[in-house]
Amino acid sequence: MFLDIHISGTSGSESESVIHHFNLLALLLFDSKSYGKILELYFRLYHLCANKEALVSEYGRWVNESWVWDLVWRRALFDREREATNELISAISSVTPIAGNKDGWIWKAASDGKYSTKLAYACIEEHKNRSALAPTVKDLLKMWGTATLQKARVAAWRVLRNRMPTCDNLKMRNIPLxxxxxxxxxxxQHNESTNHLFLLCPKTEKVWDEIQRWLGLSTIRPQLVTTHFESFTNLGMGKKNEKFLTALWMCTVWQLWKRRNDCRFDGKAWETKKLFFEIKAIMWSWVKIFNLLDVEPSFAS
Incomplete structure (x- = not known):
């Protein structure tokens, strides 16, 4: 968050310093105003990369004293992937090696780029107070401590931390939409955001309504995903059943995200009933595999 990098443009044994031990994945994960968390936006391209373990210096070359990024792919790219590649190159164009300079680290929070314990403490305190609506450690531990598929846990974690590439987040990362x-x-009807997509959208509300009817519950839904997770997973159904509710919440947001992508990229229709039955089918398998309940639930209704 607070670190930036100097990238040397030289090659050979003398330049095998800090940054040359990072592959492209490490470069894309750096959080910077200029290019943001690019890996989250271009994960498909990352999987198409021909050599994920290459050094940064191997992903480009010097042409007339100018650095040119040169990415190599495992196969020919489709039109949409070529467009994404052009966006990616534009996004990382600000990362330019400096010929003749040594690789190094910059402490972005300091004007002189030098680290100090006092300034680090101030940055941590500022970050802690930045958002009182962030998920609590207890909520995150509850989520990661519930046995489900790893991809569902990751999706839920990203939703709670507002790290999903929803349209509003893409705009914050300077992606033109x-x-x-x-x-x-x-x-x-509305601009896409995390709270809207997973909670407030009329289509999403119908999915949560179906789930509440299935559970035999009637509750007032909060307006934020963080508070919704806390209230939904603490409905007073017993300690063991709390794991079931946590898994159900994770399964639901995971399937909502998958359905959103089906609609956006494949032109599929949003089918609430079908989506709800898919969630129930997944939960049935998770109950069997992960032993999430004290008693067998009814999946017929």
Whole structure:
């Protein structure tokens, strides 16, 4: 968060310093105003990369004293992937090696780039107070401590931390989206955000309504995903059943995200009933595999 990097443009044994031991994945994970968390936005391209373990210096070359990024792919790219590649190159264009300079680290929180314990403490305190609505450590431990599929846990963690590449988050990372592309893929009535997509969208609300009827519950839904997770997983159904509710919440947001992508990228329709039955089917398998309940639930209704 607070570190930046100097990248040397030289090669050979003399330049095998800090940054040359990072592959492209490490470069893309650095959090910077200029290019943001690019890996989250271009994970498909990362999987198509021909050599994920290459050094940074192997992903480009000097042409007339100018650095040119030169990415190599495992196969020929489709039109949409070529467009994404052009966006990626544009996003990382600010990362330019400096010929003749040694690789090194910069402490971005300091004007002189030098680290100090006092300034580090001030940065940590500022970060702690930045958002009172962030998920609690208890909530995160509850989520990671519940046995489910890893991909569902990761999706839920990203939702709680507002790290999903929703349209509003993409705009914050300087990804250009027009007014139409910014709309929710489910309802086409509001701009897409984490709270809207997973909680407030009329189509999403119907999914949560189906789940509440299935559980025989009637509750008021909070307006934020963090408070919804806390309230939903603490409905007073017993300690063991708390794991079931936690897994159900994770399964639901995971499937909502998958359905959103189906609608946005494959042109599929949003089918609430079908989505709900898919969630129930997954939960049935998780109950069997992960022993999530004291008693067998009814999956017929």
């Amino acid at each position: 027009d007014e139409v592309d910014s709309m929710c893929s489910a309802c086409f």
